Amino acid sequence: MLATRRNPQSHSDSFSSRYGTSKATSRSRRYARDTSAVSKRLERRQVPDSPPDGSSPSSAVITISVGPERRLFAAHKEILCVSPFFATACSRAQTLDALNGRRIALPEEQPEVFSCILEYLYRGDYYPRLARNERRDTWELEAPTTKDGYTDGATIFSPSAGGEILKDTAVYCAADKYGLEHLKRLSLMKQGLHTGIQCMTILASARYAYANTPDHESKLRAHYLALIIRSRSTFKRSGTMQMEMERGGKLFFDLFVAMCNHMDDLVMSNTKPTLLE
Template structure:
């Protein structure tokens, strides 16, 4: 049916320039090539790659159990997870590659990691998200009755910041982006924001603008109003992390320069210089 339809179009088409005739002939040749199973000139080289078989959740659960040792000494916590899920992280894929199938324990030590952040990481592996989840269509999170609505201490901000740095270490980009998006959904105070800024500038690399730039922008645009609420903490943060003070100052100066350029390009009526007016007394003198 496809061949007859193509023939009808070509037969019914009005006679035109030679170029039109060649296009019709080319279409005919392509149809014949397709019918013979030959590759078209623009086809990919080689056969198409077969789609990878889908791994079912049951297969993940049937994988070996790995023990995670978080913390040290009296603060050590033991958690377990399925290896099939853990190896989605390059960090754990490398660690699990060292295991030997001889019945010996499969353990990964995480002495310096935050237990709550690891819990969020595991929750993400098993469910694709972690609590509190974002409310669809809103810039807010599910209500958590265990914490106040306004983060006065920075605890809620630090929770997502620690998940962010852990996801970066474990190589899970999606979890990293998810944690970053949740940070912007937390209502906090000046002191809470300073606690969060201190963590960011201590535990993230200098070139990580994804999380650092919003912190510097926040304080560059609001420090004149928020500094009074936590002036001592703000001063201490600037002295402890000079890079923070420099980033904030750079953005303040950039914004000032931008305003000056806009005023030069679009001067207002009040910006024009006026000749000085002399009083009649001064003129008479």
Template sequence: MAEPEVEISASAEPDVEMAVAGAEEEAVDGENGDIGGPFGEDDAERSNPQTVFLEYLRSPIVELMVGSGDEATLLTAHQALVTQSPYFAEKLADHSEGTRRLDLPKESLDAVGCFLQYQYTGEYFPRRVASNPDGLEADPSVPPVDDTGAQLLKHARVYTLAEKLGMPELKTLAHSKIHRINSTAVGEIAYARYVYGNTPSTDDTIRKPVAAFWATRSHVLRHEAEQEFRQMCLEFPQFGFDVLSLVLDQREKRSAARDDETPMKGSSRKRMRPSVQI
């Protein structure tokens, strides 16, 4: 019989040592966790930030058609803000005249909306709050515990979009919010599937914490989502290998620690051979 459902706190400390960079913690500053944006620290040092803001607002309007078919939605924004992204700057280079419109049929509407909100304000909802360093501002539209992965996927999609758009600060901000979501095993599997399906194998920033999370809790989590966990390992063998590698690394460290504490006679250890009766 499966064990009772386990709520996975976003602030729980992992048991496996991870070489996960803490850059997102140092890079996110300010009362609401602002990390820059077009009106961040650099602009604050200028003599008249209001003039800078107006310069952005005087730029032409760009249309972004997000999604496809009946789900397509038209968004508009000022070109000077949109082209802070190298990706959009390149796409709009040939739109000096006429309608400035870009089609984004495969992008998430919510993720693009978060990108635009970040460009205008230096943050996106839900924001980080100073009163709770390990949490985000309350969102009454979502449950306190993410049991489907929807909240994790929101920030994961912003992360992958920021990577595509060449926005490292937004990417860092999204990654910092992922670790502030309280979730269940089912939600974590949905998030892991997205990460391993939409990020390159070289992206240790987001992949390694996923593998380490499951390596430290797999003995409990698999009872809550055993079928999903099994399917994830079959669908993404790299995920299973990454988790197993971390589990074995930790086991080797514990074994080495025990060996250091236990005095051994002689300088070598031989494998015990089974006795054979003749």
């Protein structure tokens, strides 16, 4: 089992610095500012505390058909249009079909992921929510529960990945698609707070991240690169890691092991006392 909880006081390693990831404390301060801004925007809108039932006279209600099974969701248009993606979708749907313009189809989206998106748009967060630990001056998951040694609700089954992945990774990729920058930062922060995630799930989530983000989007990818490097001793022993690397050729696994050994040598050399001439 691999614990992914990070110490917010620890310094960033070379991979984190290289790929632009910041310290957890900096993310916490930035998240606090972002959360405050979102809360103010929601207050100005006077958004209801729960998804709409279609009876609100203040805003049109949009029906969203999600997934291959066409699971239906409903949301106020003004809430959805915070997202550039949905603003365009709403405008295009009404232009093409005036009678059915209040329905948007997302056949490739997962209902579990879209539910998180909708919860965020209305409440500024999604389950499990973030809670501030004032005594430790850190952010934590609100009342987390564990199941079989890892955070319950941390993963979802992804048909495209063919297995379990971190839910926060799927939310991040959806937020990138829908143009919700604050949600990307929120989900990235939250996925670093889960514990006991297996190597298999980490690797599946990393593959999902690469498959569902553009090449110029580096933050989520850098998160996984830094995580694997920090936990290199665990991944070196992982048969799953070797199998995954060998799918692209044995060279890649050998390169990975060599990189890990080299980094270990560097760590050891830096801890040895030096002799003064």
